[in-house]
């Protein structure tokens with residue numbers, strides 16, 4: 001039994017030396033300014049969903065600071081605090097509510113929020129149905145995607161490099177109730193990582209919310225954060241927009257095996273990898289864990305091969 005079961009990931013937190021530049025990049029990436037900006041030395045950006053922010057940045061040398069899970073209640077935060085010795089604090093960030101701040105075994109900041117006041121959703125790009133060879137729901141209507149950035153809806157998952165996979169896995173599972181979707185096998189009985197999802201019971205949830213990977217170098221750190229966009233047209237619109245402004249692309253567009261999502265990876269101005277994705281697999285708590293090979297992580301169903309920069 002885990003201490004609590006988290007509902008989802010909510011945000012990532014970075015330190016960067018130029019908040020204006022960060023805001024411009026994230027706007028081009030498809031986010032919008034959060035409705036409140038309570039601190040001039042911090043920047044909060046939201047998606048089109050109800051989360052008050054999905055990306056937080058504070059002034060300083062470039063660094064990954066933390067990521068946040070969303071818990072279902074403030075009572076759950078009290079349980080976490082009792083288990084870990086951390087404090088439940090009132091949050092002065094957009095959405096308010098309460099927050100517990102923890103460190104994982106590698107020292108990554110892990111925050112858990114509850115009691116957020118949700119924001120009104122922002123409109124997505126106008127969505128008209130996709131036709132295919134089997135089903136043609138769009139009839140007597142034209143599709144025009146327009147030009148411009150993608151529309152980020154929410155933070156979907158985060159990948160961390162960890163120095164000891166089993167130690168990190170145990171920490172995250174025992175506190176937050178994560179379930180393994182795919183465990184990555186380097187050989188028989190040699191596990192080097194896992195794609196894990198939230199335990200939402202019968203409610204379908206993303207194939208991976210947090211993935212842990214132990215690299216051959218043993219180095220721990222931020223790998224990437226992935227934001228869900230409206231759909232495939234939205235992702236490609238955003239791709240063309242980021243290309244047009246000269247953003248640094250890292251990998252894509254392609255379709256992964258594990259999670260099956262269509263992906264497009266970019267680097268922010270300080271080199272942090274941010275992903276656009278759409279059309280991923282959804283599982284319930286009844287779906288059994290699988291074992292997957294490293295090849296299934298590296299290979300694509302279609303699209304360009306993974307560049308060396310992604311693995312180390």
Ligand SMILES: [Fe+2]
Nearest residue numbers: 157224226275
């Ligand atoms: Fe990803």
